[in-house]
Amino acid sequence: MEMVPSTMTEMWTTMGSTIASFMFIWAIIRQYCPYELRRYFEKYTHTIMTYFSPYVKISIHEFTGDRLKRSEAYVAVEAYLSVNSSKTAKRLKAEMGKDSNNLVLSMDEYEKVTDEFRGAKVWWVASKVVSATRPMAYYPEQEKRFYRLTFHNRYREMITGAYLEHVVKEGKEIKVRNRQRKLYTNSPGYKWPSYKQTMWSHIVFEHPATFGTMALEPDKKKEIIEDLVTFSESKEFYARIGKAWKRGYLLYGPPGTGKSTMIAAMANLLNYDVYDLELTAVKDNTELRKLLIETTSKSIIVIEDIDCSLDLTGQRKKKGGKAMADDEKERKEVKEESGNSKVTLSGLLNFIDGLWSACGGERLIVFTTNYVEKLDPALIRRGRMDKHIELSYCGFEGFKVLAKNYLNLETHPLFDAIDGLMKEVKITPADVAENLMPKSPLDDAEKCLWSLIQALEEAKEEAEAEAAAAKKVVEQSQDGGGVCSENCLAEKASE
Numbered sequence: 001m002e003m004v005p006s007t008m009t010e011m012w013t014t015m016g017s018t019i020a021s022f023m024f025i026w027a028i029i030r031q032y033c034p035y036e037l038r039r040y041f042e043k044y045t046h047t048i049m050t051y052f053s054p055y056v057k058i059s060i061h062e063f064t065g066d067r068l069k070r071s072e073a074y075v076a077v078e079a080y081l082s083v084n085s086s087k088t089a090k091r092l093k094a095e096m097g098k099d100s101n102n103l104v105l106s107m108d109e110y111e112k113v114t115d116e117f118r119g120a121k122v123w124w125v126a127s128k129v130v131s132a133t134r135p136m137a138y139y140p141e142q143e144k145r146f147y148r149l150t151f152h153n154r155y156r157e158m159i160t161g162a163y164l165e166h167v168v169k170e171g172k173e174i175k176v177r178n179r180q181r182k183l184y185t186n187s188p189g190y191k192w193p194s195y196k197q198t199m200w201s202h203i204v205f206e207h208p209a210t211f212g213t214m215a216l217e218p219d220k221k222k223e224i225i226e227d228l229v230t231f232s233e234s235k236e237f238y239a240r241i242g243k244a245w246k247r248g249y250l251l252y253g254p255p256g257t258g259k260s261t262m263i264a265a266m267a268n269l270l271n272y273d274v275y276d277l278e279l280t281a282v283k284d285n286t287e288l289r290k291l292l293i294e295t296t297s298k299s300i301i302v303i304e305d306i307d308c309s310l311d312l313t314g315q316r317k318k319k320g321g322k323a324m325a326d327d328e329k330e331r332k333e334v335k336e337e338s339g340n341s342k343v344t345l346s347g348l349l350n351f352i353d354g355l356w357s358a359c360g361g362e363r364l365i366v367f368t369t370n371y372v373e374k375l376d377p378a379l380i381r382r383g384r385m386d387k388h389i390e391l392s393y394c395g396f397e398g399f400k401v402l403a404k405n406y407l408n409l410e411t412h413p414l415f416d417a418i419d420g421l422m423k424e425v426k427i428t429p430a431d432v433a434e435n436l437m438p439k440s441p442l443d444d445a446e447k448c449l450w451s452l453i454q455a456l457e458e459a460k461e462e463a464e465a466e467a468a469a470a471k472k473v474v475e476q477s478q479d480g481g482g483v484c485s486e487n488c489l490a491e492k493a494s495e
């Protein structure tokens with residue numbers, strides 16, 4: 001029994017002298033040893049210390065294999081800590097957030113914060129290592145930033161499982177809430193530097209259109225909004241039925257009926273980014289696939305005027321005479337417009353619903369066209385373009401939305417006259433909007449309404465004159481006894 005204290009004392013003495021010798025050797029090494037030897041020594045000391053330490057450390061680096069893309073885990077942790085650290089950290093950095101009118105705070109470099117999860121305490125440190133050499137001249141970052149998470153080994157299972165899952169999930173949600181949405185384009189004519197692997201360039205997306213400001217029949221508007229919201233909330237449903245989480249919309253109708261406006265309203269409703277794909281600037285199918293892979297989820301990929309983009313008009317029925325000649329002329333024009341692009345219809349179909357199209361998920365693909373009948377049926381069949389939306393001339397309900405937007409009017413004695421005229425003539429929402437726009441500070445609501453009435457009356461007179469001319473041609477051809485085809489009548493009427 002006597003031996004125990006003496007053994008303990010001896011043990012402490014031995015340990016003390018070991019540490020002292022160790023520190024003495026370390027001081028000599030630091031003073032006299034070459035750098036390589038020092039690093040070697042440091043490395044093994046670190047390994048030994050880690051072996052005895054009850055704490056576990058996890059590093060999350062900003063750039064992993066792909067140096068040009070920030071790691072998703074790092075971005076999520078950064079967002080998570082931006083909210084959770086701003087209450088406790090002492091050194092914070094501020095960056096411009098959503099809509100450029102608020103600052104988002106996050107912890108500064110080398111700052112340490114504590115977090116708690118189900119009774120376990122963890123520590124986060126924002127750190128960086130500065131590499132001494134530049135691997136390639138064009139790499140901008142020489143600092144490799146990372147977050148280090150430290151926790152006790154007894155919580156290992158919970159922290160590596162539930163806690164990290166919670167951090168990533170919450171971080172992603174914060175990112176979506178704070179992010180500035182972007183409008184991307186694969187702009188033609190710009191020569192990308194060879195190191196820059198992305199082919200999209202972007203600006204902040206700031207279009208003000210919403211479904212509230214769109215002139216559309218109320219039922220139709222409600223149906224589209226419900227469709228979009230249901231899509232955005234159906235992650236589990238798509239997974240259950242084994243379908244990629246994406247949806248195609250075909251918007252068609254005459255110019256100025258709100259197709260482009262609706263795309264902006266869709267993006268604003270769902271808080272999505274917009275990728276405006278210029279097909280004529282895409283070299284071939286491989287480049288098209290590359291562009292697709294680079295798009296992120298929560299986005300709308302738009303191909304405007306799909307009929308003009310490429311020769312995708314499919315096999316149309318053979319027509320005779322002038323119609324056939326027109327057809328050929330159009331195809332030639334389309335070919336000229338599309339320049340050297342070798343994107344084919346099958347390449348585009350693959351883009352929409354090939355295996356690659358499922359990467360990322362939560363994406364809308366929107367085509368717009370003025371001439372839906374010209375498109376290849378394969379391109380717009382359900383399953384590819386799931387929802388076809390016709391945007392047409394302005395009705396009275398649409399007019400009322402515009403009158404409220406532009407003139408802040410819900411009713412006016414001139415509304416009845418406008419309603420009557422709108423039933424007789426076709427006018428696009430763009431034309432209605434233009435007439436309702438005050439042209440000088442002195443223009444009041446009534447002047448704008450009169451301007452619209454005048455435009456409607458002129459359109460009515462024009463339509464009547466055209467109808468009269470067509471009627472005259474028919475009568476002349478009947479008087480002359482000749483048989484005139486439909487095309488021949490249209491030709492004469494337009495003369």
Ligand SMILES: Nc1ncnc2c1ncn2[C@@H]1O[C@H](COP(=O)(O)OP(=O)(O)OP(=O)(O)O)[C@@H](O)[C@H]1O
Pocket residue numbers: 213214215216253254255256257258259260261262369370391429430431433
């Ligand atoms: N349904 C609508 N509701 C509100 N404003 C509209 C609507 N349609 C058109 N406008 C107005 O007209 C302008 C032109 O509309 P937009 O560019 O959306 O038409 P479009 O259908 O895309 O035409 P195009 O076929 O020529 O591309 C818009 O800036 C908008 O102000």
Ligand SMILES: [Mg+2]
Pocket residue numbers: 259260261304368
């Ligand atoms: Mg448009």
